[in-house]
Amino acid sequence: MRTFTYVRAADAAEAARAHGGRDGSRYLAGGTNLVDLMKQGVETPDTLVDITRLPLDTVAEEADGALRIGALVRNSDLAAHPAVRVRHPAVSEALLAGASGQLRNAATTGGNLLQRTRCVYFQDLSMPCNKREPGTGCAAREGVHRDHAVLGHSPACVATHPSDLAVALAAADAEVQTTGPAGERVIPVAEFHRLPGELPERDTVLEPGEIITAVRLPAPLDGTRSTYRKVRDRASYAFALVSVAAQLTQRGDGAAEQVRIAFGGLAPRPWRARRAETELTGQALTEERVTAALDAELAAAEPLRDNVFKIGLARDLARTVLLGLTRP
Amino acid sequence: MSAGVLGSLEAGHTSSLRLRVNGEWYELSLDNRVALLDVLREGLGLTGSKKGCDHGQCGACTVLVDGRRVNSCLLLAVALDGARVTTVEGLGEGDGLHPVQEAFLDRDAFQCGYCTPGQICSTVGVLEEAAQGYPSAATDPDHPAGEPVPLTGDEIRERLSGNLCRCGAYPNIVDAVRDLS
Numbered sequence: 026m027r028t029f030t031y032v033r034a035a036d037a038a039e040a041a042r043a044h045g046g047r048d049g050s051r052y053l054a055g056g057t058n059l060v061d062l063m064k065q066g067v068e069t070p071d072t073l074v075d076i077t078r079l080p081l082d083t084v085a086e087e088a089d090g091a092l093r094i095g096a097l098v099r100n101s102d103l104a105a106h107p108a109v110r111v112r113h114p115a116v117s118e119a120l121l122a123g124a125s126g127q128l129r130n131a132a133t134t135g136g137n138l139l140q141r142t143r144c145v146y147f148q149d150l151s152m153p154c155n156k157r158e159p160g161t162g163c164a165a166r167e168g169v170h171r172d173h174a175v176l177g178h179s180p181a182c183v184a185t186h187p188s189d190l191a192v193a194l195a196a197a198d199a200e201v202q203t204t205g206p207a208g209e210r211v212i213p214v215a216e217f218h219r220l221p222g223e224l225p226e227r228d229t230v231l232e233p234g235e236i237i238t239a240v241r242l243p244a245p246l247d248g249t250r251s252t253y254r255k256v257r258d259r260a261s262y263a264f265a266l267v268s269v270a271a272q273l274t275q276r277g278d279g280a281a282e283q284v285r286i287a288f289g290g291l292a293p294r295p296w297r298a299r300r301a302e303t304e305l306t307g308q309a310l311t312e313e314r315v316t317a318a319l320d321a322e323l324a325a326a327e328p329l330r331d332n333v334f335k336i337g338l339a340r341d342l343a344r345t346v347l348l349g350l351t352r353p
Numbered sequence: 354m355s356a357g358v359l360g361s362l363e364a365g366h367t368s369s370l371r372l373r374v375n376g377e378w379y380e381l382s383l384d385n386r387v388a389l390l391d392v393l394r395e396g397l398g399l400t401g402s403k404k405g406c407d408h409g410q411c412g413a414c415t416v417l418v419d420g421r422r423v424n425s426c427l428l429l430a431v432a433l434d435g436a437r438v439t440t441v442e443g444l445g446e447g448d449g450l451h452p453v454q455e456a457f458l459d460r461d462a463f464q465c466g467y468c469t470p471g472q473i474c475s476t477v478g479v480l481e482e483a484a485q486g487y488p489s490a491a492t493d494p495d496h497p498a499g500e501p502v503p504l505t506g507d508e509i510r511e512r513l514s515g516n517l518c519r520c521g522a523y524p525n526i527v528d529a530v531r532d533l534s
Binding site: 060063075101121130262 | 366384415427428429432478479485492498510512
């Protein structure tokens, strides 16, 4: 690991000053991904700004019922929070579907959103990777890419974003609150991660030095049900092949008043299925209609050689989840 | 521990900190790059915590920091100033074993033993988490928040999925943990 200067910040202003927006600066929170990447030589910061002492570790309820989740709230604490479990079961389930008990005790809300892809080539310094080293090429496009993207990828990068939490937050219309050189900002979670295009090295829309301070989880409509389902190669402690977070509110006659669907494992960011949502809003959720809406959404997919299976898997998983959310 | 044991040759890349390990305070001067696991093993001679994958995937390095189970290989020691660390060496009272250690012995819950300190520290964490009502992916979504979670076989397997055992001692590990719940 490369040597670095360590700075422990007491507040966001001090952290921002120490970071300075410089290329070689990184913020340290739970460190479960960053420290690992530093050991591998993928991340080589010269300055590490420890933000774990910032007062951002509480969940607060706002007047309108929204939850303001501090960026440093640990994944295990958020998953166990009574208001999250009752009002946002998809969020709690997504957290518990990810990582291990030990990792969830260390990993934070903000850090979870900023974790890097688990593409094996990104983590292998001997291989080309445009995300790690721009301009070197993409080894995954023709290599081992069963886990990779079918939507939103580019010739430069076919990596997926690995977060489960981000998928559930995207389906809940949550927002990321930040502070940075340009002041405070609010960014919808669904727009927080970038599609790679020509700049796969930039995972998110954050500016250099900008800090996530909180995630705001709006109160769901009365009667809303939500859940998160994840398909992976083993029953626990593995990243998603495909996952889906869905949130459904039904009218008195059973038709969908509001439906929100987000996929994980398919794209470089949580994939909000807005076309399917539009087609299903105001409709009764029959098996036929849900299948057609999901097929329309996934028609845009451009699978790679070895991940064609993800498209049918995503459709079947989302259909099962949506029909499971309808009132009996 | 003397300065320099795990120190850097480069100025500006070391830090001083205090750690309380198994009830005893240590004043340390460390290279910023050193992980907690390496402080424990190389600096303090506490070799119970094991280095398996060194990437947070196997759980052999699991210790308790401020009462919570974590992977010590992924924690930079420099960020833990003031923390309270408990390793497998610190679980028992004097020569007496901790109940989790007793249960692992009673059930023969290991073969080669390499993963065992991590399994035991992780189990101590699991018992506390379940008692406090922390859910897992195996918990019934309707289980009331904050109520203790009963540790069924499914719960134990899910909650300990971050601790790998290449000998495959899992059945007896599950039995040992079930005895404790």
